[in-house]
Amino acid sequence: MRRATPFTPLPPRALRPTVLATALLLACAAPAVQAQASTISADAEVRSFDIPAQPLGVTLARIATEGGQTISIDAALVRGRASPAVQGRYTLQQAAQAALVGSGLELVRMANGSWGLRAAPAGKPASGAGTASGSDVSLGEVRVTAQGERSLATEHTGSYTTHALSIGKMPQSIRETPQSVTVVTRQQMEDQHLVAVEDVIAQTTGTSKSQRNYGAHVYTMRGYEIPDSNYLLDGVGGASYSPTGWVPMDTAILDRVEVLRGAGALVVGAGDPSGVVNMVRKRPRSEKHLEVAQSIGSWSNYRSEIDAGGPLNEAGTVRGRVVAAYTDRKYFYDLAHSKAPMLYGVIDADLGDSTKLTVGYRHEQVGIDGYAIFGLPSYTTGASLGLPRSTSLGQRWNRHDAKVDEVFAELEKHFAGDWVGKLTLNRNKTTVTQKLGMARGAVDPATNLGAYFLGTEFTDRDIDASGLDAHVSGSFQAWGGVHKLMFGTSWKQQDVFTQSFTAGQRIPIDLFHFNHDLIPEPATPVYDFGLKERSSLLGIYASARLQLADPLHLHLGGRFNWFKFRSNDHFTGALTNDYRQSGQFTPYAGLVYDLGPQWSVYASYTSTFEPQSQYANFEGQQLKPAIGANYEAGIKGELMDSRLNVALSVFNIKKRNVAVYDRDHEGLCPGITTNDCYRNASLLRSKGFDAEIGGRIARGWDVAAGYTYLSTRNAEGQSLASDAPRHLLRLSTSYTLPDAWSDWKIGASLAAQSNAYVDTVQNPGHAVLDLRAAYRINRQWTASLNIANVTDRVYWTAIGGTRNGSYYGAPRNATLTLRGTF
Incomplete structure (x- = not known):
């Protein structure tokens, strides 16, 4: 891989805490990578769950996120199935089993240490507890190929990121997108009490506020002003006027805000090279x-x-x-x-x-x-x-x-x-x-x-x-x-x-x-x-x-x-x-x-x-x-x-x-x-x-x-x-x-x-x-x-x-x- 030319500016005195914080921030990725290499043996950890009745796939995805484990889900198996509310203190295994009650599916341990689903054998109670005994099971019929059908919504996931973006009208992950993208999720908005889109933009990587336009303040990114035309609603333009200035938009109606940095041709075709806010x-x-x-x-x-x-x-x-x-x-x-x-x-x-x-x-x-x-x-x-x-x-x-x-x-x-x-x-x-x-x-x-x-x-x-x-x-x-x-x-x-x-x-x-x-x-x-x-x-x-x-x-x-x-x-x-x-x-x-x-x-x-x-x-x-x-x-x-x-x-x-x-x-x-x-x-x-x-x-x-x-x-x-x-x-x-x-x-x-x-x-x-x-x-x-x-x-x-x-x-x-x- 061709390496970028290194640049090592001498930061001003006021910025030294910032540089130190940045170094600590990026260092956080190292233990995450190391942890990924080993199986997380925390299925027995008891934690609180408070998940309402909803589609089964959404519930299982949330249980996996909160429990720090993987549940391989075949979309064809869970389509049309709902889960009861999962409320109380459970291990990840117990929470997933509670979600599967009445579904006709059961939870099984896969050879790689993660969990999977399969149809419960005939005559077995549909309790979700059938084979979750901890033994390795080979699941030829479980296919993890339906990620595109997963909901893109971030609410109730508890996550600060998303598995896929909708900004380009063709859902794909952040890693698959050849430009820089930040996602501010519903959870982050609630945690930080970000009640206006302006608050969200102010927390986004690379943005700064400018005093312009007679009180209709704007934000700049990569040196350029983000124009109104680059603010989209569900990927469509023409619906916002001064959303960070004269006509602020309330975030109570939003599931997430996707911010693409740089030129928006990948998303909207024409526009300014500042960024696009979806x-x-x-x-x-x-x-x-x-x-x-x-x-x-x-x-x-x-x-x-x-x-x-x-x-x-x-x-x-x-x-x-x-x-x-x-x-x-x-x-x-x-x-x-x-x-x-x-x-x-x-x-x-x-x-x-x-x-x-x-x-x-x-x-x-x-x-x-x-x-x-x-x-x-x-x-x-x-x-x-x-x-x-x-x-x-x-x-x-x-x-x-x-x-x-x-x-x-x-x-x-x-x-x-x-x-x-x-x-x-x-x-x-x-x-x-x-x-x-x-x-x-x-x-x-x-x-x-x-x-x-x-x-x-x-x-x-x-x-x-x-x-x-x-x-x-x-x-x-x-x-x-x-x-x-x-x-x-x-x-x-x-x-x-x-x-x-x-x-x-x-x-x-x-x-x-x-x-x-x-x-x-x-x-x-x-x-x-x-x-x-x-x-x-x-x-x-x-x-x-x-x-x-x-x-x-x-x-x-x-x-x-x-x-x-x-x-x-x-x-x-x-x-x-x-x-x-x-x-x-x-x-x-x-x-x-x-x-x-x-x-x-x-x-x-x-x-x-x-x-x-x-x-x-x-x-x-x-x-x-x-x-x-x-x-x-x-x-x-x-x-x-x-x-x-x-x-x-x-x-x-x-x-x-x-x-x-x-x-x-x-x-x-x-x-x-x-x-x-x-x-x-x-x-x-x-x-x-x-x-x-x-x-x-x-x-x-x-x-x-x-x-x-x-x-x-x-x-x-x-x-x-x-x-x-x-x-x-x-x-x-x-x-x-x-x-x-x-x-x-x-x-x-x-x-x-x-x-x-x-x-x-x-x-x-x-x-x-x-x-x-x-x-x-x-x-x-x-x-x-x-x-x-x-x-x-x-x-x-x-x-x-x-x-x-x-x-x-x-x-x-x-x-x-x-x-x-x-």
């Missing part, structure tokens, strides 16, 4: 269930959740699920108070043995009093003003309201073999309304002057978005190998209608004694600016995973893109922008070579294409599309019976003609999509490496962690994303105590990064530690306590230069959650 919705379950949660946190942070569902008819062919959440909270800074209700409903209906129809609806809204779109200014030198973390520059009457109503439908048809066709439609209506008093400005250290109240702004945005995707996937045998193929088409369209009114003022303000009642609340004015925009993207795509030899697979694919963008002045009807691109082709290719049953090496190439006609330069000219290439290579391991994934990758990205914010002409391009100017940079480069581990490294011990080194340069040799730190570490771990203490779970999270900057404003390297503990009170109830920023570290979560301001990270705070499962 948000996977919860779906109805085949058993009745009710789950409730109530949390109380610092600064009057209250949140309630309910998740209920099950079969809607006696035959179980129609299933439903309803998820509701309500958050009422204040913040650590002055004035701000938000209320956020959410409702999600979904129904699955089996239209025969091979066809399933899914329909769903989501309503979500947020209203924030005391909203401010700018952070805290600094001195003109870039030095911090040292303001209290509670400081806010909003007026008391400032207000932000956002609402989204979404419907979706999915029709899935199974054909002969493992061929599946799927048709998906997303449709949503989003509104964003803001009433703002704005203050910002750099402060002269000699006079303490320079910050001003700049006036008021009223803005309404109406967004209508639609997304459609149709694809077929399956496998076939040819040329001595098994190959997978997927092809389809997608379309998405977004209409944005923006109206606003701005009244400019320039009133000096005292930041050290800021007056939240400086300006009386103005009446809603008549809008004097209006813009209508329509963007649409049509794509035809195909991908294949070809088995060139037993250990070698070739990934090939590509997409043809047709893009249109048009905008008009609402009041005059004048055309302000009109652009189209036809038949743009974005190819990709990858090679995956299996070093054995657990390890693979890979290399991939991905082309990128990103329309940018919504931006204009200072001369009023539309920006050219950005094109580029993404190269990546690495090694991946799938260990501990696929319960642990590890990866090391190197990447090199080149991008030409990318839109770069023109700070020299800030706010001087009226009449285009925004009031800001942009320019085409000639060549941007991004390179670095990731090291990641996710899953179970030992019985009861789960880890999700990653370290990223990033270096970026523009044509002038400057960093193209200076607010993205060069070194990033994200680490989360949880451990269930053994034996009599198994009702307790403890955990910790660490987020560390090196220095970053915007202009002269620095964000020094820092590390933030969170701790948590959970106690299972009984079979139904669990209480947990999360303490964030336990050292009360003062740091910035995002910086925006001397004018746009920076945002403090939250001080030490605690959240107590009571969760019930029935």
Whole structure:
């Protein structure tokens, strides 16, 4: 294997704890590999199980995961069978036997030390206890060939990883995917109390937050901003608008979030080389269930959740699920108070043995009093003003309201073999309304002057978005190998209608004694600016995973893109922008070579294409599309019976003609999509490496962690994303105590990064530690306590230069959650 050129940067002093933590993190993989080489003789260990009645295959998979053993399952044997609830303290063998009661199957020991299933001999009680005596049994009829039919859902698995991804529409494991992918599971979201997609992205390997877009903050990855178009719902675009900013998405509806780093041609064909975020919705379950949660946190942070569902008819062919959440909270800074209700409903209906129809609806809204779109200014030198973390520059009457109503439908048809066709439609209506008093400005250290109240702004945005995707996937045998193929088409369209009114003022303000009642609340004015925009993207795509030899697979694919963008002045009807691109082709290719049953090496190439006609330069000219290439290579391991994934990758990205914010002409391009100017940079480069581990490294011990080194340069040799730190570490771990203490779970999270900057404003390297503990009170109830920023570290979560301001990270705070499962 060709080895990457070693790179050994000297870390800054602030990063030394981060580097040490990274070394310890990666060292955790060593005992996991060693443990994989020996048979885990822990079948006699007694532990607590609390598994509801559900499909038998799902129950057995969960028992195996929690018990740290392997149960080989033939999907044909368990299909259509259900298990009773498994609740109490059992060994793994006893728990599996309890799940098999009444199934007609029995548990048997296989020659390699793992467990298997077979039909119980005629006349034997269907108790699951028949031959599980510990003697070796040769099971010629047990075939472990049906992993593709296993549910991809992560809820109730207790895992920090997944056995397969759905982001590429062709299910395959992380090890089989020739790009870097992180999965944040349902369990990790609950453990860390990640209640918004923004919280999830902030915990993902290689991501950093940027202060941009007037409060609609974004995240960068590998030096590039993750655009809205790269946020997918169940693999389909066109359904999200500012999901990490103005219109936050609640994670209560999600089973998992899959994050692919780098160019998304492998997944969506076109787009930016930052990354792709696939948000996977919860779906109805085949058993009745009710789950409730109530949390109380610092600064009057209250949140309630309910998740209920099950079969809607006696035959179980129609299933439903309803998820509701309500958050009422204040913040650590002055004035701000938000209320956020959410409702999600979904129904699955089996239209025969091979066809399933899914329909769903989501309503979500947020209203924030005391909203401010700018952070805290600094001195003109870039030095911090040292303001209290509670400081806010909003007026008391400032207000932000956002609402989204979404419907979706999915029709899935199974054909002969493992061929599946799927048709998906997303449709949503989003509104964003803001009433703002704005203050910002750099402060002269000699006079303490320079910050001003700049006036008021009223803005309404109406967004209508639609997304459609149709694809077929399956496998076939040819040329001595098994190959997978997927092809389809997608379309998405977004209409944005923006109206606003701005009244400019320039009133000096005292930041050290800021007056939240400086300006009386103005009446809603008549809008004097209006813009209508329509963007649409049509794509035809195909991908294949070809088995060139037993250990070698070739990934090939590509997409043809047709893009249109048009905008008009609402009041005059004048055309302000009109652009189209036809038949743009974005190819990709990858090679995956299996070093054995657990390890693979890979290399991939991905082309990128990103329309940018919504931006204009200072001369009023539309920006050219950005094109580029993404190269990546690495090694991946799938260990501990696929319960642990590890990866090391190197990447090199080149991008030409990318839109770069023109700070020299800030706010001087009226009449285009925004009031800001942009320019085409000639060549941007991004390179670095990731090291990641996710899953179970030992019985009861789960880890999700990653370290990223990033270096970026523009044509002038400057960093193209200076607010993205060069070194990033994200680490989360949880451990269930053994034996009599198994009702307790403890955990910790660490987020560390090196220095970053915007202009002269620095964000020094820092590390933030969170701790948590959970106690299972009984079979139904669990209480947990999360303490964030336990050292009360003062740091910035995002910086925006001397004018746009920076945002403090939250001080030490605690959240107590009571969760019930029935």
